[in-house]
Amino acid sequence: MGSRATVCGALALWSTLAQADQVGCVTTEWKLIGANHRICVESFADPKVPGVTCHVSQARTGGVSGSFGLAQDPSQFSLACRQTGPISLPAKLPKEATVFAEDTSILFKETRVVRMWDEANKTLVYLAISRKLIDGAPANSISTVPVMPWGTR
Template identity: 70%
Template sequence: MKSRIALLAALFAALPVMAEEVGCVTTAWKLIGANHRVCVYAFDDPKIPGVTCHFSQAKTGGVKGTFGLAEDPSQFSLACRQIGPISLPAKLSKDEIVFSEDTSLMFKETSIHRSFDEKRNVLIYLAISRKIIEGAPANAISTVPVQPWGTR
């Protein structure tokens, strides 16, 4: 029983985090269904305490958007910041997905990857949106220098 609980805990720890919606702004009013919007989300890096990322993403409205059938455009922005002391784990993966979200019913996703530039002591967050069928994904980047935090 304990091994099952440990296995489930490890599986959930390996999953990308869920983002918290901070707010949305209407970009186009729709007569029927939800309006087109740009929404801002926040999430704390699950393995790096002291780092929070905010990203904005365009959301398609209308009837299809209301029922989750619309494909959201590949338009987003990303900003990650140090918000407290950063504690790097002993082993940090070269490329790890820290957030992932489907942006269409079929084959399109937005994901945020974290890597570490050891030489410069900088965390790098890369957001990409891609379809399995297409190449050249839309992307955005944000960096967080690992610096001392406070003197407490």
């Protein structure tokens, strides 16, 4: 019964995460066999805070193992979040919530973006981290979005 609850909880979390759209990729190293190493940029809107869009760039491993999805991508990424429309904060915004997650290896590693609410400064803080089930990873990137009027509002 415990594993069923875990699976249901994971599915519920996954359904609340943003879905990313690929903006584009740039080759960083040409490979004779298999896919090239590259940096890819994806965009996603915060699923709970309309008016905020984030862009994340991530290194993608090529070669034969990368072509088959077996390579472990390095923990190299960057994050930029901006106000792209009127920001509408939900009535109960959690102090911290995962808004985006993407696997970066076949097992145990992902890039995750967590939204934090800095109420004192009325600022949304987005933190990208590389999560490893075993050791963790210190790689991180941060972006902030002050909650301000949009246009004439």
